[in-house]
Amino acid sequence: MNPIKYKGRAGGIFYLLFRNLFFLSLVLPLFFLLLFSFTERYAWPELFPTSFSLRSFKSILFQRKALFQDTLFSMVFSLLVSLCTVLVAFCTAKYQNEEGLKGKGLVAFLVNFPIMIPATVFAMGAQILFLKIKIFNPFLTVFLAHVLYALPYAVSFLQEGMSRKMKLYEEQAKVMGAVGGRLFWKVSLPLLYPYIFPAFMMSYILSMSQYILTLILGGGKVKSLSLIMVPYIQSGERNLASAYGLIFLSSSFLLFFLLDFLEKGIQRERG
Amino acid sequence: MKKKISYLWILPQLLLSTIFLLGISYGFIKSFLGENGLSLEHYQEIMGRGDTVPSIFYTLRLSLFSSFLSLALAILFSFFLLQMGEKWKRLEGFFRIAIMMPHSLVALFFLFLLSSNGFLARLFYSFSWISSQTDFPALVYDEKGIGIILSYLWKELPFVLFFSLPLAYQVDEKAGEAARCLGATPFQAFWKITLPLSIRQYLAAFFIIFSFSFGAFDLPYLLGATSPKALSVLSYQELQRGFLQRPVALAYNGIILLFSLFLSYFYFKFLPKKKS
Amino acid sequence: MEICLSCENLELELEKKKILKDISLEVRSGEILALLGESGCGKSSLLKAMLGLYPLAKGKIFFQGKEIQNLPSHKRGISVVFQDLRLFPHLNVGENVGFSLELQKVPKAERKQRVEELLKLVQLESYSERRIDSLSGGQMQRVAIARALAMNEKLLFLDEPFSALDPNLRREMGDFLLELQRKENLTVVLVTHDQEEALRLAHRIALMKGGEILQVDEGEKLYYAPVSEYVARFMGKGNSILGRVEKGVFSCPYFSFPVEKEEGNYSFFFRERQLSFTEEIGERQIAERQIAERKNTEKQGESLHEVEEVSVATEALSPFKLIEKEYLGEFFRAFYKNSAGQVLSCLIERGEELPEKGFPKLSFKEGEEKILFFNKEGK
Numbered sequence: 001m002n003p004i005k006y007k008g009r010a011g012g013i014f015y016l017l018f019r020n021l022f023f024l025s026l027v028l029p030l031f032f033l034l035l036f037s038f039t040e041r042y043a044w045p046e047l048f049p050t051s052f053s054l055r056s057f058k059s060i061l062f063q064r065k066a067l068f069q070d071t072l073f074s075m076v077f078s079l080l081v082s083l084c085t086v087l088v089a090f091c092t093a094k095y096q097n098e099e100g101l102k103g104k105g106l107v108a109f110l111v112n113f114p115i116m117i118p119a120t121v122f123a124m125g126a127q128i129l130f131l132k133i134k135i136f137n138p139f140l141t142v143f144l145a146h147v148l149y150a151l152p153y154a155v156s157f158l159q160e161g162m163s164r165k166m167k168l169y170e171e172q173a174k175v176m177g178a179v180g181g182r183l184f185w186k187v188s189l190p191l192l193y194p195y196i197f198p199a200f201m202m203s204y205i206l207s208m209s210q211y212i213l214t215l216i217l218g219g220g221k222v223k224s225l226s227l228i229m230v231p232y233i234q235s236g237e238r239n240l241a242s243a244y245g246l247i248f249l250s251s252s253f254l255l256f257f258l259l260d261f262l263e264k265g266i267q268r269e270r271g
Numbered sequence: 272m273k274k275k276i277s278y279l280w281i282l283p284q285l286l287l288s289t290i291f292l293l294g295i296s297y298g299f300i301k302s303f304l305g306e307n308g309l310s311l312e313h314y315q316e317i318m319g320r321g322d323t324v325p326s327i328f329y330t331l332r333l334s335l336f337s338s339f340l341s342l343a344l345a346i347l348f349s350f351f352l353l354q355m356g357e358k359w360k361r362l363e364g365f366f367r368i369a370i371m372m373p374h375s376l377v378a379l380f381f382l383f384l385l386s387s388n389g390f391l392a393r394l395f396y397s398f399s400w401i402s403s404q405t406d407f408p409a410l411v412y413d414e415k416g417i418g419i420i421l422s423y424l425w426k427e428l429p430f431v432l433f434f435s436l437p438l439a440y441q442v443d444e445k446a447g448e449a450a451r452c453l454g455a456t457p458f459q460a461f462w463k464i465t466l467p468l469s470i471r472q473y474l475a476a477f478f479i480i481f482s483f484s485f486g487a488f489d490l491p492y493l494l495g496a497t498s499p500k501a502l503s504v505l506s507y508q509e510l511q512r513g514f515l516q517r518p519v520a521l522a523y524n525g526i527i528l529l530f531s532l533f534l535s536y537f538y539f540k541f542l543p544k545k546k547s
Numbered sequence: 548m549e550i551c552l553s554c555e556n557l558e559l560e561l562e563k564k565k566i567l568k569d570i571s572l573e574v575r576s577g578e579i580l581a582l583l584g585e586s587g588c589g590k591s592s593l594l595k596a597m598l599g600l601y602p603l604a605k606g607k608i609f610f611q612g613k614e615i616q617n618l619p620s621h622k623r624g625i626s627v628v629f630q631d632l633r634l635f636p637h638l639n640v641g642e643n644v645g646f647s648l649e650l651q652k653v654p655k656a657e658r659k660q661r662v663e664e665l666l667k668l669v670q671l672e673s674y675s676e677r678r679i680d681s682l683s684g685g686q687m688q689r690v691a692i693a694r695a696l697a698m699n700e701k702l703l704f705l706d707e708p709f710s711a712l713d714p715n716l717r718r719e720m721g722d723f724l725l726e727l728q729r730k731e732n733l734t735v736v737l738v739t740h741d742q743e744e745a746l747r748l749a750h751r752i753a754l755m756k757g758g759e760i761l762q763v764d765e766g767e768k769l770y771y772a773p774v775s776e777y778v779a780r781f782m783g784k785g786n787s788i789l790g791r792v793e794k795g796v797f798s799c800p801y802f803s804f805p806v807e808k809e810e811g812n813y814s815f816f817f818r819e820r821q822l823s824f825t826e827e828i829g830e831r832q833i834a835e836r837q838i839a840e841r842k843n844t845e846k847q848g849e850s851l852h853e854v855e856e857v858s859v860a861t862e863a864l865s866p867f868k869l870i871e872k873e874y875l876g877e878f879f880r881a882f883y884k885n886s887a888g889q890v891l892s893c894l895i896e897r898g899e900e901l902p903e904k905g906f907p908k909l910s911f912k913e914g915e916e917k918i919l920f921f922n923k924e925g926k
Contacts (some may be wrong), residue, residue, distance in 0.1 A: 015355045015362075018348070022365040025425070029380040032390070034385065044388060044404060088283040095280035105401020107281060109474045109539075110288040116535035117295060117480060120503045121524045124510060126290070128517065148291050151284070202371060209373030212488040212507070226375045226489075233379050233493055246377050264408025449633035451620045452598055453647040453698050460621075467637050 033249070037242035056243040070223045071244075075251050078224065081146040085203040086196055089136065094107035094157075097162040097226035112152045123216035130217075142222045145213050150203035154251065157202070161195030190266050197259050205252055225251075281499050302521035313522035314391045322499060327526070329499040333416045333491070334484035337423035342477045344424070345431035352436060353443050359436065369429035374422070374489035381422045381494065385410040411494045418494045434476040439469040461514055471541050478538035485534070486527045502527055549576040550609075551702055551734045552597070552625075557606035559589075559758075560594050566592045568758040569645060576701075579728055579735040581749035582741060585781070588755040590738045594706055597736075599623050607687070610702075626695035627704040630711070632687055640666070640690050641675030647698035654719050665693040668727065689723070696733075705737045709744070719746050742782050746770065754778055771818075776920045779816050784880075786891045787816045789922060797919060800889075801907050806919060813919040817909065822893040823869060824905035866904050867891065883907075892925045 008234040036042070040051040061069055092111060096104055114122070126145065130136035166188070173187045207224065225248050232241035289392035305312040317323045336343075352359040384390050392407040401407050443465045450460035484490075491501035502523055509520035552574040559567035566589050574580050582590035595601050599620035601879055608616040615623045617810060626647070634643050642649075645662045653661070666672055669689035674682075682690065695703055709717045728735055739745050745752045746766040753763040762774045766782075773779040774897075777785065790799025792813055797806045799815055862913060867883035870890075879895045883905070895901055911917065 012355075014351045015358045018352060018362060018434060020354075022362060026365060026368060029376075029383075032380065032383045033376075045393050047390075047393050088287065091280045091282070092284040095277070095284075098277050098280070101277060101281075103281075107284065110291075111284065113288070114291060115529055116482055116538065117291075118483070118488070118503060118527055118531060120488050120506055121298065121486060121528050121531070122291065122294050123403065124506070124517075124520060124524055125296070125301070126294030128301060129297040144287065144290060148287055151287070182306055198367075205371045205373065209375065211375060212492075212503075216507075216510070225374055229379075230375055230493065238383070241379055245379060248373070248376070271493055317820050434635075445631065445633050446635060448600065448620075449627075449629060450635075450646070452600075452625075452627050453694070454624075454650045455646075456621050457619075459650060464635055468635075 033242050033245050036238045037246045056239040074225045082200045082203035082209040085147045085150045085154045089158045093158035093162050111155050114149050138219045138221045141217045146207040150206045153202045154199040157195045157199040161192050162217045302525040313518045325499040330502045337420040338481040342425035366429040366433040378493040431476040435472040438472045442468045475541040482531045482534040551576040553609045555607045560602040560920050578750040581745035581752045582738045583745045584755035589758040626698040628691045630707045632691045640677045644693045669693045702734045785818050788815045812922045814922045816918045819894045826902050826905045
């Protein structure tokens with residue numbers, strides 16, 4: 001006999017309602033993406049396409065060799081960006097977590113500043129500035145820009161991870177004799193990994209998604225997946241745009257599973 | 272001794288932030304550099320153009336409307352989500368995924384759905400609500416920017432929820448529960464107690480999305496009409512015209528920057544204070 | 548005797564754990580009932596279940612004659628002061644107190660008057676416009692009480708209301724509550740883990756453990772007539788000595804007395820106040836022992852027993868030595884230990900004599916029963 005409590009009965013209905021709503025709003029677009037990447041023709045007024053083919057994928061893989069290479073390059077590039085972001089975020093989070101250090105408010109502000117400043121504003125100014133300095137080739141500038149815009153999220157994840165008793169565990173381990181490298185591998189890393197995971201994913205996706213940043217600073221030499229995809233969106237070539245979208249999502253999923261697999265490995269190390 | 276070394280940790284971030292600040296400042300300063308030193312000529316030029324002011328209003332309208340809608344819906348959703356008790360946490364994953372979606376993909380989705388050649392149009396046709404493609408109302412590439420607003424909404428609503436709901440839940444668990452024990456219906460408890468006590472968090476999120484959508488490029492570029500154009504798009508177009516037009520582009524950016532800074536002031540004002 | 552609130556066979560399960568197992572309880576009008584117990588015994592959960600904050604698996608709750616277990620919290624009409632008070636920071640004192648009245652659409656003038664009345668009652672007159680963050684701990688407590696009373700001026704639930712306060716303030720608030728209850732003839736259900744507080748404030752105490760109510764009685768009865776050793780020890784410090792009941796007589800190394808209990812091994816529990824030490828074995832004690840021994844030998848008629856009894860008697864009659872003294876303000880707690888390792892404690896007033904060595908002596912007041920707990924193992 002369950003009493004009629006708002007949180008009991010009605011709460012259950014709301015939960016189902018919202019879960020299905022959210023699920024649908026995510027799945028529906030994905031469904032369309034999948035659908036259209038395999039579509040040959042989608043003539044009006046068909047509700048759903050009736051002719052399918054692998055044309056778009058074939059074209060990506062075989063016909064436009066350059067684009068295919070660009071796609072791969074973009075993935076590797078974004079992976080490197082993520083790695084760098086996580087490393088920098090780790091340093092910053094460590095700083096924020098240490099006691100007795102000054103200027104934490106300022107640091108928090110600096111970290112989060114890119115969120116408030118649109119990419120176009122930074123990109124145009126930076127482009128002019130760094131043209132003048134030889135070291136900053138397009139690759140480096142785009143790389144740094146991607147890292148800058150991913151940092152706010154990565155730092156927030158890592159900071160959250162570090163605030164939880166990290167120090168206590170580390171001190172405990174030090175007392176028991178674990179130092180330096182061992183300390184890191186056996187204690188710090190496993191504890192922090194659940195936070196490194198989303199930080200890495202977020203950075204990767206963000207980097208792959210950056211359009212205007214890559215466009216302006218890259219000067220045509222650097223391409224993110226978004227950059228490759230956008231022209232097809234504009235031209236209305238649904239199937240190719242969808243195919244690239246699918247590739248984007250697939251690579252994200254792949255990364256997700258890779259990181260998940262790694263997590264199991266690290267947890268095993270922990271013993 | 273230890274303390275000094277600890278300061279090293281912040282070096283990477285400082286380096287990057289310096290680059291960031293330099294980039295912005297340089298662009299901003301350059302917009303004030305005319306033929307003979309500091310001048311407002313570039314700003315005067317763009318204000319003189321016929322499409323600038325409409326663009327400002329258009330951009331403002333789009334971002335304000337989408338952000339406000341996101342905020343309102345987020346508050347509405349929050350009420351219902353809070354009624355589930357702890358269960359809402361299981362839905363957080365959905366928010367995260369939506370937030371991570373690239374804008375270009377979201378634009379693509381809405382093109383699929385809302386273009387005159389899109390799914391909705393075909394659906395209406397199959398119900399005989401319209402008789403040809405042109406009958407379908409223009410939801411994308413239009414002056415009203417409905418497609419853009421919906422696209423922003425798709426990402427911004429989850430963001431506001433992700434940002435604010437955890438706090439709202441904490442408040443609801445304590446003060447909200449107390450209100451219910453004093454006779455408040457769940458809605459009354461939400462409206463009179465939980466919401467007022469967590470509104471700052473929601474407003475902080477509002478200013479983030481407002482600022483972001485004002486200066487964003489991707490969505491207006493992909494889904495926007497030929498006129499009016501968003502400020503960021505105008506800026507980009509100037510840039511494409513060539514080297515000489517660069518300062519003009521920077522002037523557009525200057526406007527965007529000033530507005531963003533203005534909004535970020537409000538963000539930091541509303542930013543909920545962290546309890547140690 | 549009017550019943551204000553009653554529960555029948557309540558069962559509560561949270562996260563697969565049984566929090567309340569078949570709870571039945573009556574709350575009488577005009578009384579202060581304390582729900583007492585250690586952490587995790589279910590006392591707070593019982594309160595919350597009565598408030599409708601937890602869904603019951605089974606059972607009924609009656610309030611003013613109505614069944615309320617199926618009603619949501621906001622319809623039950625029972626007010627509560629939470630442990631963390633939960634005053635609304637964005638409203639001032641007057642608005643907090645009048646919150647429930649506003650919800651009931653009481654007209655502004657009437658509301659204001661009622662709020663003033665309540666504030667006067669809790670000795671916070673003219674505090675109506677003040678902000679919550681400007682109040683002291685004790686003041687906040689009283690605002691919370693006033694707020695609860697605004698909704699229900701007859702029944703008040705308090706969930707460990709004073710545990711966050713320092714001891715002096717705690718005492719003050721306790722006194723305040725007593726006076727308030729007396730003046731307004733409130734019915735109060737108070738959750739606490741402090742048995743001293745329960746004894747001082749409550750008319751009746753319901754002692755809980757592991758989701759069950761062990762005993763519901765006046766404080767004094769729980770203290771001097773507990774139903775189990777757990778209850779006895781929870782209510783206050785005491786001593787226990789193992790002994791045996793045979794043929795209507797309980798005997799343990801130092802005492803024996805007639806009881807109406809079945810044969811078997813028992814644990815004799817007595818309070819510190821009922822014990823003192825003297826340097827000589829009391830004559831009465833010797834006499835009692837002789838009577839007991841004689842009774843045994845008479846009835847058994849076997850020499851073996853005689854021998855045993857005597858040997859037991861001489862062995863057990865080793866004296867106690869004073870080993871430690873605890874200063875408690877007005878009293879000392881003295882610990883005595885004998886050669887067998889048995890430790891007993893008693894209370895001595897400042898200035899009283901404390902023998903270094905002695906034998907235990909019982910002093911029971913009239914009407915005080917000797918408490919025996921059946922002890923299966925006998926060890």
